[in-house]
Amino acid sequence: MSKPSHTERSSTASSPSWSLDTQAVALGRPPHTAGEPVNEPITLTSTFHAGADLSYARVGNPTWAAFEETVGVLEGGHALAFASGMASISAVLSLVPHGAVVVAPHHAYSGTTGILADLASSGALVVRHVDISDTDEVLAALALEPTADLLIAESPTNPMLEVADLPAIVAAGHDIGALVMVDNTFATPLLQRPLDDGADIVIHSATKYLSGHSDVLLGVAITPDTGAGRALSERLHTHRTSRGAIPGPMEVWLALRGLRTLSVRLERSGANAVALAQRLAEHPAVSRVRYPGWGSIVAIEVAAVGGLTTAQSAEAVCDRTRLWTHSTSLGGVESQIERRRRHTAEVETVPDNLLRLSVGIESVEDLWRDLDSALTGA
Ligand code: PLP
Numbered sequence: 001m002s003k004p005s006h007t008e009r010s011s012t013a014s015s016p017s018w019s020l021d022t023q024a025v026a027l028g029r030p031p032h033t034a035g036e037p038v039n040e041p042i043t044l045t046s047t048f049h050a051g052a053d054l055s056y057a058r059v060g061n062p063t064w065a066a067f068e069e070t071v072g073v074l075e076g077g078h079a080l081a082f083a084s085g086m087a088s089i090s091a092v093l094s095l096v097p098h099g100a101v102v103v104a105p106h107h108a109y110s111g112t113t114g115i116l117a118d119l120a121s122s123g124a125l126v127v128r129h130v131d132i133s134d135t136d137e138v139l140a141a142l143a144l145e146p147t148a149d150l151l152i153a154e155s156p157t158n159p160m161l162e163v164a165d166l167p168a169i170v171a172a173g174h175d176i177g178a179l180v181m182v183d184n185t186f187a188t189p190l191l192q193r194p195l196d197d198g199a200d201i202v203i204h205s206a207t208k209y210l211s212g213h214s215d216v217l218l219g220v221a222i223t224p225d226t227g228a229g230r231a232l233s234e235r236l237h238t239h240r241t242s243r244g245a246i247p248g249p250m251e252v253w254l255a256l257r258g259l260r261t262l263s264v265r266l267e268r269s270g271a272n273a274v275a276l277a278q279r280l281a282e283h284p285a286v287s288r289v290r291y292p293g294w295g296s297i298v299a300i301e302v303a304a305v306g307g308l309t310t311a312q313s314a315e316a317v318c319d320r321t322r323l324w325t326h327s328t329s330l331g332g333v334e335s336q337i338e339r340r341r342r343h344t345a346e347v348e349t350v351p352d353n354l355l356r357l358s359v360g361i362e363s364v365e366d367l368w369r370d371l372d373s374a375l376t377g378a
Contacts, residue, residue: 014073020190021263023073028066028256040066042253059241063249067256068220071210074189074259075202075222078233080240081252085185085205086111087245088219092150092181092201094239095232098124100149103141103178105132107160108152109205110345112183116152132169133162139172147176153199154183155192158330159299159340159356161290170198179232185209185331186297190266195224200232208331209296211255212265218247218255265333265361269296272367273359279368285317285375287353297330298357302375310353314339317355320374323366330358335367 014027030036043062047055054060064081072079082088089112096102104116106129119125128141132153142148151173155164166182173180181201182194188209194202204210206218221236223229240246277291277298288301302314317337318326324337336358340346359367 020074024070024190024259024262027073028070028259040253040256042249044249058244058246061249061252063252063256064247067252067259070256070259071189071204071206071220072222075184076189076193076195077202077222077224077229079220079222080233080236081206081247081255082219082221082240083245083247084217085109085183085203085207085219086115087240088203088221089115089181089183091221091236091239091243091245092152092179092203093119093125094243095179095235096125096149099126101126101128101146102150102152103128103130103138103148103173104152105130105154105157105162105164106347106349107132107157107162108154109158109183109185110340110343110347112152112154113347114345131162132157132164135165135168138164138169142169142172142176142178148173148178151178151180152183153180153194154186156186156292156295156297158186159297159346159350159354161186161292161297161299163292166192166194166197166199170194174198186295188262188266190263191294195222200224200229201236205331206255207329209262209266210331211251211258212262212331212333213254213258214329214332214334214336216251216254216258218251266296268361269333269359270294272296272361272364273298273357275364276357276359276368276371280371283372283375285313296359298359300355300357301351302353302355304353310351311339311341314353314355315342316377317371317374320377321370323362323370324357324374330356332358333361335360335362337371 046057068079116127120127130137130141153164170180179200182199184202185205185208202222204220206220223233273296280286281289286300287303290299304310304313324335341352
């Protein structure tokens with residue numbers, strides 16, 4: 001039996017024929033009834049009057065339900081909000097037994113590689129790292145005896161922007177009975193829907209594009225609307241409730257507001273990214289551009305200049321930008337730039353002169369002028 005309906009809603013006007021852009025705007029709202037508010041209110045309460053399914057706010061909250069309904073439809077499954085992206089990944093890791101074999105990208109987000117390294121060093125997991133864009137390597141790592149219990153894919157990867165062949169690796173994972181989780185943070189459901197490719201769980205750092213304004217930390221995990229998917233959702237829900245990996249209603253409300261503009265934000269930032277990637281490829285201070293051709297993240301490698309090391313040259317670019325904010329994180333309306341290897345947690349195969357550019361929605365000409373002068377000045 002599925003969980004009681006405290007995280008489900010029956011209220012919102014919706015039509016399956018609507019595009020995802022429309023669903024992002026229309027879902028997760030109170031019914032179109034005279035006198036009802038247009039937006040889901042923020043429900044600030046720790047408890048509920050006894051006698052209904054929902055009794056305590058660690059189990060469910062109507063504001064979460066509005067967000068979960070919307071993200072669930074966008075990804076094509078059933079969503080659960082978590083305190084952060086890392087909390088949703090931790091919940092997924094709780095699904096596999098002690099000693100499980102996990103196949104994961106070399107270049108996943110450093111928090112993901114970090115938690116996997118911790119669990120491997122304590123013997124809780126065996127981790128096999130792969131180039132997630134090398135399908136043969138992924139298939140070999142899955143099939144090696146003992147075969148894998150969990151495949152973690154990130155596509156595109158953070159920060160190297162490698163792209164996985166999701167249908168092929170999901171199918172190979174299922175052939176050997178592994179669960180497959182895809183971190184869809186960089187793509188968002190408007191550009192890629194891994195549940196349609198057969199993935200068992202999609203997670204997001206909703207901190208990034210889903211909320212979109214760099215003012216929230218939030219995670220979400222989405223599972224398919226199938227018997228197996230609902231069973232996974234129930235286990236994730238139990239984990240969230242018992243470990244208290246829950247988001248605040250304010251954060252979730254802000255993320256739901258951010259979701260309303262996801263499609264226009266992505267349209268603008270994606271177009272900006274395409275234009276910048278083309279211009280950066282011609283820039284004399286740039287030795288390499290990584291860009292999959294879609295999405296809003298571009299990574300560049302900065303050439304060494306004037307007696308500086310490559311890393312120092314890259315840092316100097318970050319110090320010189322005025323419009324681009326020199327900060328970690330990504331997916332906000334404002335453009336962000338960062339040398340990833342400034343974090344000791346970043347894996348050493350990420351070049352030390354690699355700058356991750358999270359392209360925002362500003363005027364592309366202003367972004368270009370600022371970046372060009374920072375690159376040229378450095
Ligand atoms: N997954 C990816 C791809 C990320 O970039 C991040 C954070 O940068 C996370 C997961 C972790 O998310 P959070 O910071 O919301 O815990």
